[in-house]
Amino acid sequence: MGRQSLYTEEFRKDAVALYRAADGKRTYASVAADVGISGETLRTWVRKDTSRNTRAADHANAGAEAETDELARLRAENARLRGAEKEWQLEREILRRAAAYFAKEVK
Template sequence: MGGRSPYLREFEIDRVALHRAAGGKRTYSAVAADVGVTGETLRSWARQADELPGGGNRNEQATAEGRDEEPARLRTENGRLRRAEKEWELEREILRRAARYFAKEMRA
């Protein structure tokens, strides 16, 4: 038995976080029913998360790292889009000039 879970690890971590966010007010089965897995599956994921270094805070650490990387990624993307916008403006100007030129040719 056993084998690899058909779920993505991020999915599992998110579902465990949902259960933990309930603060013990909801059972594994109740939360599991809401997210479409069995109670034992969710319980198993929670045990696995507890065995991770950091006591299962891996998702929170990944989120914090993602927040740190996001501004740099957005600045890079913003720069790329600004350069592309300048290129497109140049292309539009070339097309405007060509249209004017050919309009003159058609009249003559």
């Protein structure tokens, strides 16, 4: 296990937010100097945060894709079942008519 960090999670998030708020107008080193850390430390924090956010977004997108795929599959299955039901109703009607016809013939 690694050593415990000198900085709290809140401090890290604030430093990353400060860097991102500069919107590319400031370097890692200049923002890091303002908060009292090294530029490399800030760069590492920003990369980790970006990676975390990307994974979270990918996970959310994967869930949405899975829901979209499932919805498409269920709609196709529903259409197939409705078509099958219409066929069964038609067959049932034909058999009912045939039974009525043969019932008259037998009498």
